[in-house]
Amino acid sequence: MALQLWETLKEAIITYTGLSPATFLAVLALGLAVYYAVTGLFGPSDHHPRSRDYGEETQPLPPPVQLGEVTEEELKQYDGTDPKKPLLMAIKGQIYDVSQSRMFYGPGGPYALFAGKDASRALAKMSFEEKDLTGDISGLGPFELDALQDWEYKFMSKYVKVGTIKKPVPVTEEGSSASEPAPAADKTEEKSSAE
Numbered sequence: 001m002a003l004q005l006w007e008t009l010k011e012a013i014i015t016y017t018g019l020s021p022a023t024f025l026a027v028l029a030l031g032l033a034v035y036y037a038v039t040g041l042f043g044p045s046d047h048h049p050r051s052r053d054y055g056e057e058t059q060p061l062p063p064p065v066q067l068g069e070v071t072e073e074e075l076k077q078y079d080g081t082d083p084k085k086p087l088l089m090a091i092k093g094q095i096y097d098v099s100q101s102r103m104f105y106g107p108g109g110p111y112a113l114f115a116g117k118d119a120s121r122a123l124a125k126m127s128f129e130e131k132d133l134t135g136d137i138s139g140l141g142p143f144e145l146d147a148l149q150d151w152e153y154k155f156m157s158k159y160v161k162v163g164t165i166k167k168p169v170p171v172t173e174e175g176s177s178a179s180e181p182a183p184a185a186d187k188t189e190e191k192s193s194a195e
């Protein structure tokens with residue numbers, strides 16, 4: 001009876017897989033071995049409680065600390081390389097504490113390049129290029145600005161805002177010409193009040 005079953009099984013293996021029964025069983029065993037090796041790596045095991053292997057991850061995070069205004073240069077020290085410092089990232093000049101997502105932004109994480117920076121341009125353009133790792137969003141198109149807005153909403157709802165980026169006062173020609181009319185108006189006012 002058992003022999004007959006094995007014969008049927010052998011035939012089925014050859015018909016459906018094209019492999020000899022021995023090869024099929026070897027492939028099956030290898031598959032199972034890989035499966036258990038992989039799940040053993042990630043799943044909790046009875047003999048080694050998670051807390052021992054992943055003790056660091058399960059430790060509660062300290063509450064976010066408000067920093068106020070911070071320069072882009074100062075923000076760099078919060079890129080996760082110092083585990084004692086919070087992990088920060090900025091969008092549109094607003095700084096968020098992303099320490100809870102160390103697996104994304106921490107060293108070795110897929111988005112580590114955004115940490116300690118205002119990544120607005122990169123997020124808007126869905127780019128990982130070095131030149132886009134900046135808070136400068138000038139010249140972006142409407143779709144890119146929309147994408148950036150969505151990122152900002154996501155960050156606002158998921159993370160705590162802990163500060164803003166202190167911008168150096170821009171000294172551009174555009175800026176100075178735009179502010180010219182105001183002082184002119186002031187002067188006339190001064191004159192009239194002096195008379």
Ligand code: HEM
Pocket residue numbers: 098101104111122123125126127128158
């Ligand atoms: C092949 C393309 C990509 C795939 C498959 C992918 C996949 C993912 C996944 C699965 C997550 C986790 C989502 C969650 O659990 O909340 C994630 C998060 C994220 N992705 Fe991507 N991604 C891709 C491209 C990009 C690009 C191009 C950018 C920006 C330049 C980006 C920026 C981010 C950021 C910032 C997060 C973290 C958001 C948070 O803090 O919650 N991704 N991505």
